Amino acid sequence: MTAPIVSILISTRDRAPALRETLASLAAMAVPGPGAVELMLVDNGSSDETAAVIEEFHSDTMRVRAFSEPRPGKSRALNRLLEAAEGDIFLFTDDDVRVPRRWVERMTRPILQEGADAAVGGMQLASYLAHETMNPRTKAVLADTVGQLDLDRPGRLVGGNMAVHRRVFDVIPGFDVDLGPGGLGFEEDTLLGLQIVQSGMQMVGALDVVVEHCPDRNRIDRAVLQSIAERVGRSDAHVAYHWRHEPASRLRSRAALIDVRTRLALRRLIDTPSPTGLDEWEHGLLHRKGYHQQMLTELGSPRKYDRLDLAPRSAIPEAA
Numbered sequence: 001m002t003a004p005i006v007s008i009l010i011s012t013r014d015r016a017p018a019l020r021e022t023l024a025s026l027a028a029m030a031v032p033g034p035g036a037v038e039l040m041l042v043d044n045g046s047s048d049e050t051a052a053v054i055e056e057f058h059s060d061t062m063r064v065r066a067f068s069e070p071r072p073g074k075s076r077a078l079n080r081l082l083e084a085a086e087g088d089i090f091l092f093t094d095d096d097v098r099v100p101r102r103w104v105e106r107m108t109r110p111i112l113q114e115g116a117d118a119a120v121g122g123m124q125l126a127s128y129l130a131h132e133t134m135n136p137r138t139k140a141v142l143a144d145t146v147g148q149l150d151l152d153r154p155g156r157l158v159g160g161n162m163a164v165h166r167r168v169f170d171v172i173p174g175f176d177v178d179l180g181p182g183g184l185g186f187e188e189d190t191l192l193g194l195q196i197v198q199s200g201m202q203m204v205g206a207l208d209v210v211v212e213h214c215p216d217r218n219r220i221d222r223a224v225l226q227s228i229a230e231r232v233g234r235s236d237a238h239v240a241y242h243w244r245h246e247p248a249s250r251l252r253s254r255a256a257l258i259d260v261r262t263r264l265a266l267r268r269l270i271d272t273p274s275p276t277g278l279d280e281w282e283h284g285l286l287h288r289k290g291y292h293q294q295m296l297t298e299l300g301s302p303r304k305y306d307r308l309d310l311a312p313r314s315a316i317p318e319a320a
Helices: 016-027 050-056 074-084 103-112 136-141 188-199 222-243 250-270 280-298
Strands: 006-012 037-043 063-068 089-092 118-125 162-165 203-213
Touching: 006 016, 006 074, 006 103, 016 050, 037 050, 037 074, 063 074, 074 188, 089 103, 103 118, 103 162, 103 203, 118 188, 136 222, 136 280, 162 188, 188 203, 188 222, 222 280, 250 280
Parallel strands: 006 037, 006 089, 037 063, 118 203
Antiparallel strands: 089 162, 118 162
16 A cells, blocks of 8 residues: 555544544545545543544545543644654644645645755634624634734644645654643644754645634633633743743742732722633733743743753653
8 A cells, every 4th residue: 555645634622523523624635646634533531422533433535543542632633643654644623624726735835845854834713703892812822823823934833734745744743731731732743843944854734725724612611711811821831941941030920920919800890890811911921920930830940851852851742
């Protein structure tokens, strides 16, 4: 059997209804030819009907391969798929995304025809969530890239729509298992993109290839958005401390947290917050809060990476 050209990688956990729609979207897309694409699905410890949704899915155009990774963490689950993938190009998306018909062809073109090492595509929040009170920063944390990335120098990857050549993972051993859902929450794709750029490999934009992000409506609940803002801050702190080796001090982080809490308390006294959404001011404060909370957790621990390195000091991220 001829090896596939493209491996589509999806990690999923407890999103059976959304996954079913994502798989329907993938089943409807065009593929380059027989045997050219394999779809790889990993159940990351689901307790709902995810396993049944995966088992019942069949495709006439793609080979479908199912895996299980019960240990929590999207990065750990994706590393499991990287170990088993047979394609030359790894195409990543999420379990709550809808792809356009020519997604495979258009996302792999910069790599196959232009020699790029990685390409980041566009993501747009579903219209039922993108209401008028949602500011650009909130949209960004919900993986909406509209107006967020530069076509020529995108600067980062977006896990819901990105293509990466196999050769990248010959020098970068995988996703940081402390980041992403099931870990600190976010930035597993961001760190990979930073490492690609640091290595001298080429990352390009394919922002005209747009997928639709269709998360649950509760993702725009105020409490959920507050939690997201803090978890993004915590994830950024992990990258700053362990990968960039940015200077940090207990005194500075404690002072920053006092300032944040004071500002948030004053804001609540003078203004009634919206039941949905966060304004950019509050989002920024909550991000700062999460960042310095995580810095206090990290301080004193050994740095996981040599500064700006491509692999952790101790070991390759778990993949099996």
